[in-house]
């Protein structure tokens with residue numbers, strides 16, 4: 001039997017090269033070998049304020065991009081989180097089994113709080129418990145995510161193990177799967193921070209739907225250093241190391257030494273032009289398919305079929321959990 005893999009993306013904005021390399025690319029590669037469950041975490045989107053029209057566009061774009069990047073609805077289960085009510089219900093149960101001390105250790109929330117952002121929501125604070133439910137409902141063996149999500153998958157494991165000890169084996173405990181290369185793609189303007197949609201001016205972040213000319217410009221003006229050598233040395237040359245990672249991931253995990261060799265004795269201009277060619281080639285391929293899909297009914301049919309298949313799995317898990325906890329009376 002195939003092992004199962006599950007992951008989700010929270011499209012609070014447009015998907016970018018970081019989410020593609022750190023996550024989406026793994027989903028696509030995995031669907032041959034694993035039974036892939038890939039969902040769109042729209043409940044997670046509203047943990048921060050959203051404009052309804054913009055949110056809807058981002059969700060539709062996200063489904064179209066899943067498909068454009070190569071997820072195949074015949075092989076993978078693709079659905080919208082709110083189409084499967086079991087997420088919210090198990091999320092509440094997980095929340096009731098998670099300690100405040102555990103939530104207080106989550107660095108993503110602490111970072112947001114430290115930035116002094118006003119009116120952070122309760123949903124943002126408890127979101128790792130909903131994420132635990134997202135995962136456990138489908139009993140996956142692996143959860144492919146970028147480095148920033150590892151702590152949340154570990155929390156999910158801790159709470160699942162604790163509940164298994166208390167109620168019997170109600171959950172299958174999964175492992176996070178972090179890619180060796182590309183787990184943390186950095187901003188092009190500040191290679192000490194991760195590439196993110198919350199990057200102020202957006203010059204450090206390449207969106208999958210960026211105009212190709214803009215994407216090229218962002219790479220050509222990426223921050224580098226004054227050493228003038230194309231070498232993978234994240235400590236002393238974080239900008240160049242980031243570009244090497246981007247190039248390697250988009251060229252089927254091409255070895256870093258191979259890239260270093262090709263650019264031996266050449267300037268950063270030549271190297272950046274080559275990286276821009278590779279990135280724009282990939283974006284062009286994705287965008288071509290995106291425009292074929294975005295106005296077609298493939299989005300609706302994919303989500304309908306995906307939700308039916310997802311519900312069939314999730315309802316069995318939720319029922320087992322509620323029964324074990326002693327919450328159910330009728331069948």
Ligand code: ATP
Nearest residue numbers: 009010018019022023145146183184185195196197
């Ligand atoms: P952002 O910081 O842009 O808001 P996010 O991590 O909050 O991104 P998602 O878009 O849901 O939100 O991320 C989807 C997946 O992509 C997650 O598994 C995340 O770990 C991964 N990911 C996001 N940014 C990067 C990055 N810069 N490098 C590698 N992986 C990333």
Ligand code: LTN
Nearest residue numbers: 007008009010041044131134135
């Ligand atoms: N929290 C993740 C998105 C996410 C997820 C999940 C990833 C929600 N539920 C379950 C893997 C498994 C994020 O912010 N990127």
